[in-house]
Amino acid sequence: MHFSIPETESRSGDSGGSAYVAYNIHVNGVLHCRVRYSQLLGLHEQLRKEYGANVLPAFPPKKLFSLTPAEVEQRREQLEKYMQAVRQDPLLGSSETFNSFLRRAQQETQQVPTEEVSLEVLLSNGQKVLVNVLTSDQTEDVLEAVAAKLDLPDDLIGYFSLFLVREKEDGVFSCIVVRKLQEFELPYVSVTSLRSQEYKIVLRKSYWDSAYDDDVMENRVGLNLLYAQTVSDIERGWILVTKEQHRQLKSLQEKVSKKEFLRLAQTLRHYGYLRFDACVADFPEKDCPVVVSAGNSELSLQLRLPGQQLREGSFRVTRMRCWRVTSSVPLPSGGTSSPGRGRGEVRLELAFEYLMSKDRLQWVTITSPQAIMMSICLQSMVDELMVKKSGGSIRKMLRRRVGGTLRHSDSQQAVKSPPLLESPDATRESMAKLSSKLSAVSLRGIGSPSTDASAGDVHGNFAFEGIGDEDL
Secondary structure (H helix, E strand, O other): OOEEEEEEEEEOOHHHOOOEEEEEEEEOOEEEEEEEHHHHHHHHHHHHHHHOOOOOOOOOOOOOOOOOHHHHHHHHHHHHHHHHHHHHOHHHHOOHHHHHHHHHHHHHHHOOOOOEEEEEEEOOOOOEEEEEEEOOOOHHHHHHHHHHHHOOOHHHHHHEEEEEEEEEEOOOEEEEEEEEOOOOOOHHHHHHOOOOOOEEEEEEEOOOOHHHHHHHHOOHHHHHHHHHHHHHHHHOOOOEOOHHHHHHHHHHHHOOOHHHHHHHHOOOEOOOOEEOOOEEEOOOOOOEEEEEEEEOOEEEEEEOOOOOOOEEEEEEHHHEEEEEEEEEOOOOOOOOOOOOOOOOOOEEEEEEEEEEEOOEEEEEEEEOOOHHHHHHHHHHHHHHHHHHHOOOOOOOOOOOOOOOOOOOOOOOOOOOOOOOOOOOOOOOOOOEEOOOOHHHOOOOOOOOOOOOOOHHHOEEOHHHHHOOHHHO
């Protein structure tokens, strides 16, 4: 999750008091909350009491006198690095102290009173599920309420997550995945603060390895959720099917053979993948238009070179040594910008260092507004690989919070069976592999990301350490 403080604001104090500087904290490029330095200092001191000073990153010190504009900008940069470091720390970033601070700040910034509301959550096929929640309910609360409404067993809740998406108007329910909702935010506030009907909350499975489907399919509700999501992903073109495979799938639908339908779907290219909007990469050449998909422990790039058919290149996460998201803000016309003002639209890039052959690492860069979401997908795929490598399982009961209990719904809602698959899109092309081995591809225009980013911005890949010659 990418925290940034791209700007500050001068604001008037309460009841006509003296003005103060407010720091706008953005999550994945969207305003999450607005806080004062004193509030962040209070958070730092509370974390220090709980975890000790040695665990915490450096916090910018107090100043006796008013700050100059240059000092305000310096403090902004220091606070941004602090928030990023805390969030990336496994202990601090998952602490209730840190997450509850951000939830309170979000609610206060958006000036949303605590009250009961009806929140609409969509399933992957567009079906609406209405749940009664509090505006102050965190992501786990809302997920629990949706599961209770659908009668999804407690031990399967951990297999699903809530995602913030933006709807697209293209004839079928289709969407752009903005981000996975996190424990530090309030879903009702997150979606309503965007002030657009395009933004929705969607329930999708949260794991990548299709082997976990077996756990979910043991239950009727879990089976129906997986089935509805898979049919939807095929219709929107996220899962790639041939005409013959499409015919077989439709035949299984007509027989209402949901498990057999899913077994066949598991063999299809891009089953269980998340697909992103068209963007640009420097692979296999500079400024190459691509469509990126994430799943099955890889990033897939679909592209078309001049005069060639649609092709695909795949990058396995186990061959990525590290990756990072970098952002840059174009200066306004005139070439200069005062601190915190005159900033243009942020340009985001995901860059990863890839093992092309046994002794050759190369940087590959993808420029996309969804670069942060791509990075989150990479991290979650690595986390899942490491759990599996250690012999663990993602099967889990929903954590019971102190003073909290699992919520049950008085009225339950069935997952509707999706309609039969429509005829395959005649405009969809078959795709050829770009190369059986990436080392055979000529890579041009690949350079190291800008070196002004701190080392803390780099995501090291623990799964990379397990690569052997047999993987190459």
